[in-house]
Amino acid sequence: MSQESEFRPTKFAVIGAGPVGCIVAAFLTRGGHDVTLCDVVPALVGAARDPGVRIDGAESLHQVIPRTLTSIDDLAADPPQVVFITVKATALPLIASALQSFWREGMYAVSWQNGIDTELVLAESLGRTAVLRAVVNFGCNLVEPGHVHMAFHHPPHFLQELDPASRAAAEGVVQALTSSGLPTEHTGQIVNMVWRKSIMNACMNPVCAVTGMTMAQAMRDLYISQLVDQLIKEGVAVARANEISLGWDYYPYCMGYLRTAGDHKPSMLIDIEMKRRTEVDFINGKIVDYGEQAGISTPYNRTLRGLVKALEPK
Numbered sequence: 001m002s003q004e005s006e007f008r009p010t011k012f013a014v015i016g017a018g019p020v021g022c023i024v025a026a027f028l029t030r031g032g033h034d035v036t037l038c039d040v041v042p043a044l045v046g047a048a049r050d051p052g053v054r055i056d057g058a059e060s061l062h063q064v065i066p067r068t069l070t071s072i073d074d075l076a077a078d079p080p081q082v083v084f085i086t087v088k089a090t091a092l093p094l095i096a097s098a099l100q101s102f103w104r105e106g107m108y109a110v111s112w113q114n115g116i117d118t119e120l121v122l123a124e125s126l127g128r129t130a131v132l133r134a135v136v137n138f139g140c141n142l143v144e145p146g147h148v149h150m151a152f153h154h155p156p157h158f159l160q161e162l163d164p165a166s167r168a169a170a171e172g173v174v175q176a177l178t179s180s181g182l183p184t185e186h187t188g189q190i191v192n193m194v195w196r197k198s199i200m201n202a203c204m205n206p207v208c209a210v211t212g213m214t215m216a217q218a219m220r221d222l223y224i225s226q227l228v229d230q231l232i233k234e235g236v237a238v239a240r241a242n243e244i245s246l247g248w249d250y251y252p253y254c255m256g257y258l259r260t261a262g263d264h265k266p267s268m269l270i271d272i273e274m275k276r277r278t279e280v281d282f283i284n285g286k287i288v289d290y291g292e293q294a295g296i297s298t299p300y301n302r303t304l305r306g307l308v309k310a311l312e313p314k
Contacts, residue, residue: 007172009108010034013080015072015095016087017044019140019148024084024112024182026053026063031180036080038069045070047146054146058138058153059181076102082110082173085122088271089115089282096125103130108169110134110159114267115282116198116290119162128162132170134184135159135193139264151264155183160190192245199235199246200254202284203228204261205268206304209278209311212269215261227300228258234300238287241294272311280308 010033014025017039025037025048039045045068047053052064069075072095075083079102085095099109103126110132111119119133135158139151157177161170170186177184187193207218207228218224232254239246247253271278284305291298 007169009081009172009176011080012082012084013038013075014084014086016085017048018086019142020112021086022048022053022146022148023055023140023150024086025065026055026061027180027182028176029065030061030063031176033176033180035065036067036069036075037065038072038075040070042070043145052146053148055148055150057150059150072098079104079107082108084110084112086112089113089118089279090277092118092121096122100125108132108166108173110173112136114201115279116194116286118282123162129166131162132159132166132173133162133190133194135190135197141265141270151262157182157184158187158190158193159184160187195239195244196246196250198283199232199239200258202235202287202301203231204258205266206280206284206308208266209268209272210304210307214263214265216263219258219261231300231304234298235287238291238294238296238298241296242290268308277312278308280305
């Protein structure tokens with residue numbers, strides 16, 4: 001058995017102390033792992049350290065994160081084995097550049113984010129062998145620094161390596177997450193899974209961002225629900241034209257899933273409310289790009305991307 005197949009990471013860094021990063025850091029710490037939580041906002045990491053991360057809703061957990069940093073550069077003094085990237089996709093080029101300055105062979109970065117092709121941004125700087133991609137099946141909001149409300153948690157989560165040579169590393173990360181209380185499975189279909197999730201994000205996130213509605217409110221509205229329907233159909237057409245496998249029953253699955261959506265504000269609406277840049281370029285923008293690649297018209301995704309981009313400067 002090779003040394004690679006024995007990869008069992010115990011030393012992690014989580015970049016981003018928002019709701020997703022707090023969840024990952026708290027569960028891994030509770031699982032007995034050595035975790036460093038990093039964010040440029042002192043208040044976010046300060047609260048995670050004292051009084052600690054508090055998660056309520058679908059999961060209940062209170063966990064102190066003893067080691068925190070406000071600069072990625074400080075990780076160079078004692079590099080982790082695995083880095084989880086949980087910040088918004090818009091920050092990826094900057095994050096990847098900072099990590100590249102001290103990256104070495106045998107380290108791995110996990111794109112634990114929404115959006116299409118986020119892992120490829122990391123791979124441009126760190127190399128494909130070092131990058132893993134995950135699909136996460138929970139919804140969460142940051143109530144205040146260190147306090148996360150998890151609206152739903154539908155495990156398992158899924159993870160895959162970009163380079164087949166790193167499969168054992170991916171399996172080691174899967175084991176660490178699962179043993180810490182975040183059930184995760186290795187998959188060979190991560191691109192298909194990313195698209196299955198992203199098409200739903202592409203219909204609900206921008207619609208809520210533009211209208212100010214929660215997911216449940218959007219689906220109860222006659223006209224908005226029709227818009228959601230068209231966005232799903234458009235995303236399905238683009239995926240299939242690019243030979244992405246969604247499954248024969250994906251459309252009815254989407255509609256059934258969204259009809260049961262709760263009064264949850266998706267992340268793009270929260271970004272608009274907080275006057276932050278959104279991830280629309282990595283969600284609807286990618287569907288537009290892949291539509292152009294395959295010769296598929298995407299008027300609904302193009303329109304929603306434009307409306308969200310118009311709101312961002314405000």
